[in-house]
Amino acid sequence: MNKARTNPFNTLAMHGALIFYTLIALFPVFVILINSFKTRKAIFREPLALPDADSFSMVGYQTVMKQGDFFLYFQNSMIVTVGSLFLVLLFGAMAAYALSEYRFRGNMIMGLYLALGIMIPIRIGTVAILEMMVATGLVNTLWALILVYTAQGLPLAVFILSEFMRQVSDDLKNAGRIDGLSEYTIFFRLVLPLVRPAMATVAVFNMIPIWNDLWFPLILAPAEEVKTLTLGSQVFIGQFVTDWNAVLSALSMAILPVLILYVIFSRQLIRGITSGAVK
Amino acid sequence: MHRARIRWHIAVFLAPAVLIYSAVMIFPLFNTLRLALYSKVDQERVFVGLQNFQTLFFDPIWSEQFWNALGNNFWFFIVHMLVQNPIGIALAAILSHPRLRFAALYRSAIFIPTIMSFVIVGFAWKLILSPIWGIAPSMLDAVGLKSLFAPWLGKEEYALTTLALISVWQFVGIPMMLIYAALLSIPEEILEAGEVDGITGASAFWKIKLPLILPSIGIISILTFVGNFNAFDLIYAAQGALAGPDFSTDILGTFMYRTFFGFQLQLGDPHMGSAIAGAMFAIILIGVCIYLFGIQTRMRRYQL
Numbered sequence: 001m002n003k004a005r006t007n008p009f010n011t012l013a014m015h016g017a018l019i020f021y022t023l024i025a026l027f028p029v030f031v032i033l034i035n036s037f038k039t040r041k042a043i044f045r046e047p048l049a050l051p052d053a054d055s056f057s058m059v060g061y062q063t064v065m066k067q068g069d070f071f072l073y074f075q076n077s078m079i080v081t082v083g084s085l086f087l088v089l090l091f092g093a094m095a096a097y098a099l100s101e102y103r104f105r106g107n108m109i110m111g112l113y114l115a116l117g118i119m120i121p122i123r124i125g126t127v128a129i130l131e132m133m134v135a136t137g138l139v140n141t142l143w144a145l146i147l148v149y150t151a152q153g154l155p156l157a158v159f160i161l162s163e164f165m166r167q168v169s170d171d172l173k174n175a176g177r178i179d180g181l182s183e184y185t186i187f188f189r190l191v192l193p194l195v196r197p198a199m200a201t202v203a204v205f206n207m208i209p210i211w212n213d214l215w216f217p218l219i220l221a222p223a224e225e226v227k228t229l230t231l232g233s234q235v236f237i238g239q240f241v242t243d244w245n246a247v248l249s250a251l252s253m254a255i256l257p258v259l260i261l262y263v264i265f266s267r268q269l270i271r272g273i274t275s276g277a278v279k
Numbered sequence: 280m281h282r283a284r285i286r287w288h289i290a291v292f293l294a295p296a297v298l299i300y301s302a303v304m305i306f307p308l309f310n311t312l313r314l315a316l317y318s319k320v321d322q323e324r325v326f327v328g329l330q331n332f333q334t335l336f337f338d339p340i341w342s343e344q345f346w347n348a349l350g351n352n353f354w355f356f357i358v359h360m361l362v363q364n365p366i367g368i369a370l371a372a373i374l375s376h377p378r379l380r381f382a383a384l385y386r387s388a389i390f391i392p393t394i395m396s397f398v399i400v401g402f403a404w405k406l407i408l409s410p411i412w413g414i415a416p417s418m419l420d421a422v423g424l425k426s427l428f429a430p431w432l433g434k435e436e437y438a439l440t441t442l443a444l445i446s447v448w449q450f451v452g453i454p455m456m457l458i459y460a461a462l463l464s465i466p467e468e469i470l471e472a473g474e475v476d477g478i479t480g481a482s483a484f485w486k487i488k489l490p491l492i493l494p495s496i497g498i499i500s501i502l503t504f505v506g507n508f509n510a511f512d513l514i515y516a517a518q519g520a521l522a523g524p525d526f527s528t529d530i531l532g533t534f535m536y537r538t539f540f541g542f543q544l545q546l547g548d549p550h551m552g553s554a555i556a557g558a559m560f561a562i563i564l565i566g567v568c569i570y571l572f573g574i575q576t577r578m579r580r581y582q583l
Contacts, residue, residue: 010480014373018385021370024448025389028403031414047414087299095296098289110293117304119501119567121509123532124560125307127314127539127553132307151303154296183288212396214512215532219540234398234516244412247402254399262394266387270456 029255036060036248043244060245061253064236067246070253072225073232077257080142080228081210084149085203091150092157093165093199097187099158100165101173111162117155122148123215133220140223148216153206164198165191201272204265211258229254312560315553331554345555347526348534349562351439355530356507358443359450364499366447367454368492372484374455375462386459393452401516404445408432432517435527442528446513450506454499461495462488494578501570508563511536531559 034050035043042055049055064070099111122129129148133139138147168191176186192199217231227235233254240246262269318327335341370389374382392400407414408431416428431441465488473479473487511532514522520542522529537545539552 011379014376014379015381017373018370018381018389021366022385022388025392025451028400028407029391029395031407032399032403044412047412047417091296091299094292098292102286102289104286104289110297113305114296114300117300119505120308120560120563121505122304122308123509123511124556124563125304125311126535127549127556128307128310129303131310131314131549132303147299147303151300154300158296184291187292208394212394212398212512214397214515215536218515230396230398233396237398237402244406247406251399251402255395258394258396258399259391262387262391266390270383270386270390 032248032251032255036245036252038245040245043248057245060243060247060249063240063243063246064249064253067240068232068236068250069224069227070229070232070250073227073229074257076142076226077211077229080145080149081207083142083146084153084210085206087146087150088153088157088206089199089203092154092202093161093192093195094187095154096158096161096165097191100162111158114155114158117152118159122152126215126219130219140221140226142221142226144220145216145226145228148220149206149210149213153202153210156205157202160202161195161198164195168194200268204269204272207261207265208258211261229257308560311553311556314550315557318550319548331550332557335551335554335558341551344526344529344534345558348529348531349558351528352508352510352530354439355443355446355510356504358440359447359503359507360500362444363447363451364454364496364503367451367499368458368496370451370455371458371462372488374459386456389455390452392449395449397449397512398516400445400449401513404448405432405517408441433524435524438518438524439528442514442517445517446510449513453502457495457499458492461492465491494575497570497574497578501567504566504570505563508559508566531555531562535559 031047035047037051037057038055039057039059042049042051042057046055051057095114099107099114130139133144138144172190173186176190181189212230213228214230214234217228218234221227222231233250236250237247240250315331316326316328317324318331319325335345373379374386376382406412410416410428410430416425419425419428429437431437469487469491470483473483478486509532510530514528514530514533515536518528520533520537520540522533535552535555536542538555539547539549541547
């Protein structure tokens with residue numbers, strides 16, 4: 001290509017800017033992680049040094065393991081996230097199929113109705129949601145969270161998935177119909193496998209906000225046995241404010257699962273965003 | 280031929296999503312707006328019309344808190360617009376440069392803060408900025424700026440801006456990604472045509488790319504607006520429900536939580552909480568309408 005766009009000085013400046021910002025982005029995470037493996041003395045004496053033989057200590061992790069029920073919290077977060085994602089994907093895909101495949105009266109209005117929720121945050125309705133969950137006895141159960149996150153995720157899921165379903169070839173579906181397949185079979189056996197990439201995008205988009213949410217666990221499910229990891233670490237850290245080892249270890253333990261998920265799914269996530277799913 | 284038959288499968292496909300969405304999102308939303316018109320008198324729910332809103336806007340005890348929270352919320356939003364979005368656009372512009380090496384690596388690394396929970400982000404920064412631990416002061420010392428250090432999160436005049444910047448730090452990945460995607464979708468021919476006319480480098484960015492990505496900047500602005508006006512988690516995680524010091528970091532989300540749930544000496548009041556939710560709803564609706572009818576329709580979209 002031409003020279004105007006690849007001047008070595010420019011390249012250097014660009015890498016410099018990017019490295020500088022990457023350091024800003026990663027520095028806090030790095031500091032938390034390295035200090036969680038140090039003795040209390042070393043944390044304060046040399047906060048930026050890596051742990052060595054002298055300063056290495058797992059005492060923070062021991063406190064966390066003894067005091068907090070992190071495995072339970074992790075399990076709760078897992079159940080809520082996977083459960084909500086499953087329902088968002090299943091129901092979202094079904095509704096998206098109905099809207100994109102069939103022409104019926106009210107199609108357009110139904111689409112607009114479902115799209116309302118993309119811009120309006122569900123938190124506005126919290127007071128009435130809590131009242132409803134209390135009335136139905138769902139408060140302090142994981143179902144309350146799953147239902148809320150499903151409702152929250154559906155609008156964008158329907159929007160993205162119906163865009164993709166419009167691209168599935170009509171010939172394929174009609175061939176299925178001629179072979180005598182029911183509409184349900186066509187949807188589950190022919191269409192769903194074809195929109196799998198879009199489903200993965202929707203899943204990854206929804207996963208992070210659900211996993212990280214603090215508001216609804218705090219309000220709908222604050223009981224010990226249904227605490228999510230985010231709420232659990234918030235409460236734990238609040239109690240152990242002065243125990244720096246424990247706080248740093250709890251933070252690291254909260255960072256790790258997300259970081260692992262990110263390493264696994266980052267490609268999918270970035271491809272999803274950059275393929276213009278949210279345009 | 281099929282006109283008389285009801286196509287049940289359409290209803291079956293739509294029903295679960297529509298039911299859950301209506302029951303858990305739309306119905307509570309309107310129910311909350313309805314609850315804002317009631318009040319509790321002697322353990323009974325009484326219809327009071329717009330009285331709660333009158334209290335919220337004009338009663339000195341409430342209105343002071345409300346306008347404080349609203350003002351803080353606007354400042355929170357302005358910091359995001361002035362810092363987060365320009366940095367995001369700049370990073371995206373660099374990343375989208377053709378033949379930049381390690382672009383994927385930078386992109387993934389810069390996005391990491393965005394995936395972490397507010398609890399982690401809030402506490403991590405609280406520890407780093409803490410004068411007890413001394414990471415921030417000693418780093419400033421290393422570049423000879425130690426005199427600039429102050430316990431930012433503990434000072435009324437700095438706390439809100441500091442929190443807004445922490446939030447910017449966390450979410451800069453989102454505008455970066457969206458703008459990056461928009462920049463990649465600009466066809467090479469347009470840029471080459473510009474080059475033929477002598478428009479390269481920075482001027483290609485300002486004169487060709489920026490006008491083409493304006494719609495994406497509009498989307499980012501409205502996403503930022505909606506996100507900021509129902510923000511809660513970061514302030515709660517870093518400063519607690521009282522949004523200290525002395526309510527200087529109080530925004531609508533924390534104000535609603537305190538009012539609705541009660542905190543320490545204050546009793547919870549679902550009806551005033553609903554009134555605040557109603558105000559938030561109105562603000563978000565106004566913002567979205569300004570975007571949809573005022574900005575989006577006037578923006579020129581180029582057919583690429």
